[in-house]
Amino acid sequence: MSDRRTGTIARLPKELKDKVCLMLRDGCEYRAVIDLLAQQGIECNDQNVSNWMKFGGMDEWIKEHQRLEDMRAKREFALKIVQENEGSLIHEAGMQVAASQIYEVLNDFDVESLKEKLKGDPENFSRLVNAMSKLSDSGLKYERYKAEVKAAKDRALTELGKARAKGGITPETLEKIEHELKLL
């Protein structure tokens, strides 16, 4: 795209520029940046770094870096949710779509506007806390149910394995399996 910045730091390859900007963001001295670039064979002086800091290059980088970090976190969270439900709730073919949808929902959630809405309204805040505690309770119950189902399935499979080894299913084994399956 045109109108790119043309300073020494601006023209660095992304990886190196990110390194330099992270150093500057963390408060490193210009000298350290100049030394790092010198190691890579790039000539740079105090003025170059100062220009980058003074004329908005650094501000732009920070803003974009923060946005990308935020998107990365949301993307990873969306993918994690989908992967955790792999093989149960979401069919594999729909996983990418589901992840995209969750990603968009996560991005739609705006903490600032939520804060704004809750400001000066303690009643709404208590309602929100209530809803969240109900949600987390349901989540715990669901996790417990999932663990119970998994344990029951494992028991049923063990019994089946034993029956196969014996050469057939005894009435007791069959009864045990039926019992476990009823739990599901």
Next chain:
Amino acid sequence: MNRTQEIRHECLLQLYGAKELGVTAAHVRKKAKREGFDYSEQEVGDALFFLAGQEFAKRLQEPATGVVRYQITSKGMLEYENAQ
């Protein structure tokens, strides 16, 4: 950077952030608006269409709903990184 280029840059940034996940034009617009950029959905759609034409993005259509999403390509990622 003129307005059109600015919108294309914003779209490419968002696609780069979403990586393997596709995003809709409406979503890109909403997110841009939150950052203080007031683009219309048509403008964003045009920019995404342009990026797809340059092979920086891929157009994906959800078979069940018909929703159109755009996903960045390797070429698009490199373009974004080089433009930095």
